[in-house]
Amino acid sequence: MPSTQPSKLLASLFQHVGDDERLSVLDIGPAMPETVNFLSHYRCKLFCADLFSELPIVAGEEGEPSISERLDSALAYPAHSRFDICLFWNIFNYLSTDAIAALLHKLRPNLHRRSMAHGFAMHNVNTAQGDHVYGVIDKESLAVRHRGKPLPGYAPHGQTQLKHQLGCFNFERTVLLSDSRLEFVLSSKL
Secondary structure, eight states, X not given: OOEEEEOSXXXXXXXXXXXXXXXXXXXXXXXXXXHHHHHTTSEEEEXXXXXXXXXXXXXXXXXXXXXXXXXXXXXXXXXXXXXXXXXXXXXXXXXXXXXXXXXXXXXXXXXXXXXXXXXXXXXXXXXXXXXXXXXXXXXXXXXXEEOXXXXXXXXXXXXXXXHHHOTTEEEEEEEEOTTSEEEEEEXXXX
């Protein structure tokens, strides 16, 4: 059974979405029933690409897939897609600088000037790993489940470093949560 976590930022992703507008959402985590249920109230295309199941995303040895090739395989959404909302969750805590750059390079053609994103980062990079799976219950709350086992590749980035790495986004708002996580909302710089 998931626990519920309030969100002061999630609603801002949906504030400009009218009832008659189509919405395209990229969810970087597994398809969670809460998220599917919540988005079913919109005219929505949901693309789930569970990058967490691909961890660690690192450069392979010669003859093995590169980071870009691994991301291309994991992010198998139609090339012409334009995402209004990206749900990154806490994926950046598990990606190297090179993997973040490759992810944004892959994603950039699918963003537009009104694209928004949501996620979590660590306020203190020395904070212990907390493996969670997230889902959207409503505009003000998230479902949070504990993963069965720790994910590989945990190496969180500081907020300043993450701002630099996420160059195609502006940090609109951040909120420091009680467990030393930062919840953030991003807007496209395009």
